[in-house]
Amino acid sequence: MSEETPKPDATPEVKPAEAKPAAPPPPPPVTYPRSAGVTMAAAPKASLSRFLGDAFGLFKGMNVTMRYFRKPSRIVTREYPENRGTLKMSERFRGQVVMPHDEKNEHTCTACTLCEKACPNGSISILTTKNLASKRVLGAFVYRLSSCTLCNLCIEACPFDAIRMGHGFEMATFTRDPLDLILNKTEGR
Amino acid sequence: MEALKTSAPALPPGFSLRETRADGSQEYFLNMGPQHPSTHGVLKLVVRLDGETVVEVVPHLGFIHRAIEKMGENETFVQYIHLTDRMDYLSSHINNLGVCMAIEKAMGIGVPERGEYIRVLVSELQRIQSHLLWWGAFGMDLGAVSAFLYGFKEREKITQLFEELCGARLTMNFFRPGGSNADVPEGFIGKVKELLEEMKFSLDEFDTLISKNMIIRERCFGVGRLSRERAANYGCSGPVGRASGVDFDVRRDDPYSIYDRFKFEVPLGSNGDCLDRYLVRIAEMRQSVRILEQVVAAFPEGQYRSKEKASYKVPAGSYFSAVETARGMFGTYFVSDNSFKPYRVKSRSPNFSNLSALNEMAQGGKIADLVAILSTLDLIIPDIDR
Numbered sequence: 378m379s380e381e382t383p384k385p386d387a388t389p390e391v392k393p394a395e396a397k398p399a400a401p402p403p404p405p406p407v408t409y410p411r412s413a414g415v416t417m418a419a420a421p422k423a424s425l426s427r428f429l430g431d432a433f434g435l436f437k438g439m440n441v442t443m444r445y446f447r448k449p450s451r452i453v454t455r456e457y458p459e460n461r462g463t464l465k466m467s468e469r470f471r472g473q474v475v476m477p478h479d480e481k482n483e484h485t486c487t488a489c490t491l492c493e494k495a496c497p498n499g500s501i502s503i504l505t506t507k508n509l510a511s512k513r514v515l516g517a518f519v520y521r522l523s524s525c526t527l528c529n530l531c532i533e534a535c536p537f538d539a540i541r542m543g544h545g546f547e548m549a550t551f552t553r554d555p556l557d558l559i560l561n562k563t564e565g566r
Numbered sequence: 567m568e569a570l571k572t573s574a575p576a577l578p579p580g581f582s583l584r585e586t587r588a589d590g591s592q593e594y595f596l597n598m599g600p601q602h603p604s605t606h607g608v609l610k611l612v613v614r615l616d617g618e619t620v621v622e623v624v625p626h627l628g629f630i631h632r633a634i635e636k637m638g639e640n641e642t643f644v645q646y647i648h649l650t651d652r653m654d655y656l657s658s659h660i661n662n663l664g665v666c667m668a669i670e671k672a673m674g675i676g677v678p679e680r681g682e683y684i685r686v687l688v689s690e691l692q693r694i695q696s697h698l699l700w701w702g703a704f705g706m707d708l709g710a711v712s713a714f715l716y717g718f719k720e721r722e723k724i725t726q727l728f729e730e731l732c733g734a735r736l737t738m739n740f741f742r743p744g745g746s747n748a749d750v751p752e753g754f755i756g757k758v759k760e761l762l763e764e765m766k767f768s769l770d771e772f773d774t775l776i777s778k779n780m781i782i783r784e785r786c787f788g789v790g791r792l793s794r795e796r797a798a799n800y801g802c803s804g805p806v807g808r809a810s811g812v813d814f815d816v817r818r819d820d821p822y823s824i825y826d827r828f829k830f831e832v833p834l835g836s837n838g839d840c841l842d843r844y845l846v847r848i849a850e851m852r853q854s855v856r857i858l859e860q861v862v863a864a865f866p867e868g869q870y871r872s873k874e875k876a877s878y879k880v881p882a883g884s885y886f887s888a889v890e891t892a893r894g895m896f897g898t899y900f901v902s903d904n905s906f907k908p909y910r911v912k913s914r915s916p917n918f919s920n921l922s923a924l925n926e927m928a929q930g931g932k933i934a935d936l937v938a939i940l941s942t943l944d945l946i947i948p949d950i951d952r
């Protein structure tokens with residue numbers, strides 16, 4: 378019965394004629410299919426000692442909480458926005474890609490585009506230019522943080538250690554524009 | 567106009583309800599998710615209910631489908647590794663390992679001794695970390711908020727270790743064909759040793775808090791049963807399959823890396839109910855601690871990665887690797903046409919198979935049990951959709 382779609386043309390005259398003569402048989406109990414062939418290990422029998430043991434178990438669980446209450450040394454609390462000054466990320470932490478510059482404001486990038494090729498998301502574009510000796514040098518290292526997955530592949534690909542992963546992690550912005558960055562401060566030489 | 571005459575509400579194709587009973591009671595549909603806290607992600611369950619009794623559960627997938635397998639066809643083999651982080655994000659190291667192993671098989675790359683130890687070390691830490699998060703979320707789903715805090719407090723220690731190891735806390739991208747992308751940092755093994763001592767203490771604490779808690783035990787006993795045969799038929803693996811008595815663990819039965827050198831047991835359940843799934847996971851954490859103890863005791867010196875290739879051109883053919891993630895068997899299947907990018911990638915995700923058993927587990931139970939079942943299935947939705 379339930380397989381049939383509701384019939385729009387079911388006429389109301391048929392029903393009373395069928396239902397009237399005899400009382401309808403009681404509907405079969407609704408059964409729901411269950412995972413077949415499961416044999417349960419019997420549940421432990423209820424007994425006073427079991428009940429007391431279980432209740433004692435609850436108190437022991439509560440005691441764990443109390444232990445922390447009495448000895449708060451194991452509690453870990455980090456007050457994040459307040460501890461910004463002292464917060465130190467681990468050395469290998471992967472924040473956004475940065476390009477270190479030395480004291481003369483120079484970087485070591487040679488515009489070899491290996492990082493651009495290694496990036497799975499096309500987050501890096503190396504725009505080149507020519508210097509006075511008409512040598513091909515880095516014009517702009519365009520880095521799109523918005524599509525970067527911080528996967529470290531560009532850093533691994535760079536043969537000159539010109540880029541590395543920064544330690545910043547507060548990267549949220551209100552608009553998308555600040556996420557398109559130019560990493561080099563000066564053109565390559 | 568015709569449709570107005572019928573008593574039954576118009577249902578989408580493929581949906582049906584039993585007829586309204588004489589007393590006017592009726593089955594109905596309830597949408598659970600995609601924004602439901604206990605589905606742990608964007609999973610939508612259409613539940614057919616009779617009062618509070620579950621008649622049928624139909625999972626609707628695709629809310630977080632990102633076509634990772636298709637994306638893999640446009641990325642080189644090494645670039646594909648980082649995408650697998652985003653499948654089962656709580657087993658990202660182990661997913662990475664699966665991909666790397668398939669590439670290694672294809673190209674005949676060996677892994678140095680220390681590299682193998684790093685792999686096992688990191689995989690087992692990841693398994694504990696994943697189970698810790700599950701433990702916290704399980705308590706939360708059943709209404710015990712403090713469990714969440716305890717679980718996350720312990721998990722944070724492992725996450726901190728991962729951050730020191732590879733710089734990331736969730737999307738690791740650490741393993742590479744032939745080893746890993748970096749050696750373990752200075753003093754890492756010592757920290758792992760400390761962690762293991764704390765872990766033993768914490769696991770006992772977990773037992774006192776929840777495993778021996780009569781309320782939780784009664785709540786979970788006999789709920790969401792899955793027989794051994796059905797679990798095997800559905801392809802359930804990992805703790806879900808093992809709780810039902812499917813005696814299968816890739817680490818033991820098809821040992822990859824150097825798992826065959828370590829002594830550990832594969833915990834099995836017999837009832838296949840929520841309590842068994844809980845206990846199996848707790849026992850698995852203890853076994854992982856046991857493996858880790860053997861790893862740190864024998865951690866060798868040497869290279870962490872065999873010689874890195876400039877590019878990975880995989881010879882034509884098809885390659886498969888299977889690893890045991892925290893949720894079961896994760897398979898990676900590559901078809902290569904002798905190029906730098908895979909021709910086709912397919913992942914066998916454990917969560918998809920585990921989810922398929924949900925209907926059978928939940929049928930006949932109460933709607934509140936559905937939450938407990940979902941919690942002990944420990945689903946990661948991005949891994950189902952991929």
Ligand code: SF4
Nearest residue numbers: 496525526528529531
């Ligand atoms: S970290 Fe990864 S995604 Fe980001 S720019 Fe580098 S290679 Fe591209």
Ligand code: SF4
Nearest residue numbers: 486487489490492535
């Ligand atoms: S950052 Fe490194 S890899 Fe990228 S273009 Fe510059 S030198 Fe080449």
